[in-house]
Amino acid sequence: MPHLHMEYTANLPGLNADVALIRLNNTLVGSGQFAAEFDIKSRAIKVETFKVGTAMAERGFVHVKLALLSGRSPQIKKQLSESLLAVVQDLCEWPVGVDVQLCVEILDIDRESYAKTAVGH
Secondary structure (H helix, E strand, C coil), X not given: CCEEEEEEECCCCCCCHHHHHHHHHHHHHHCCXXXXXHHCEEEEEEECCXXXXXCCCCEEEEEEXXXXXXXXXXXXXXXXXXXXXXXXXXXXXXXXXXXXXXXXXXXXXXXXXXXXXXXXX
């Protein structure tokens, strides 16, 4: 725990997903909210087919979802979302002529029903 999902549109050629994930992971480690760095699982998905709104303008997005075990305060969630958004804003040179929306969403995972184990160690 936690699970971080980053979706980004294919029209953002300057975005390096590997660099983005390590920077986001480092931000989570630095938050002090997680016991061990190896508990953070992140992944990136480049979205090839997408629409933003209905206009013909060139648009794109980066959407980060952070799923956490339930129980953290709204203040902690707000701090996490703001720190992750700051990282996303500084990920790359955003393409000229493309309106890009950057967002972070914090999701609660029900603590009582979550199951986890590790194998191969």
